Amino acid sequence: MDTILKPIVDLLQFILQFYYDNAFPNYGIGIILLTITVRVVLLPLTITQTKSMIEMQKVQPKLKALQEKYKKDKERLQKEMLAFYQEHKINPLAGCFPLLLQMPVFFALFLVLQNFEPLKEASFLWISSLGKPDPYYILVVLMMATTFLTSYMTITDPKQAQIAYIMPIVLGFISIQLQAGILLYWVVTNLWSIGQQYVMARFYPTPTPQKGS
Known part of the structure; x- marks a missing residue:
């Protein structure tokens, strides 16, 4: 996996070092700028994914009606x-394809933040080393709070609300020992997602589902 992702890892590492050398000589700020850069580059894929999800939401009642009508005839259901x-x-897979394209980038970014040697000696605000866990767990709490907001904003079914409460707690326990650099990236990503979802909701509002026939 590391070999496959190496070109992306090298590129992301170059960008992080470029920001450090030419913009702000602080790797914490570099991580923030790198995260924003990655999200901006991936924005067209995100928009494509959002449009696809909206189209699927519009026709969900009709799809459910088809599934109910032909639930005893699987072959006919597939044809219909x-x-x-x-x-x-x-295209029912259109929403998945952009996500699959993004995954290698996120894995590569994780590897950069996990293994980039200069981060082990880099400080940022209250953090003495971005290569070690946050000693005060402030980033853990921020990650949990922003993860909750991100999940809560995407809930369309009230039955899914429980997930928005449970997921941040589970992730909080998992992330306690993560490097502060990774958590900083996670928090910035969540903040970007919150803003992105707000803007997307303005330009691409949740549609009123079409009634099933």
């Missing part, structure tokens, strides 16, 4: 759903 997707010009 394929025809339905073609009629509405929907």
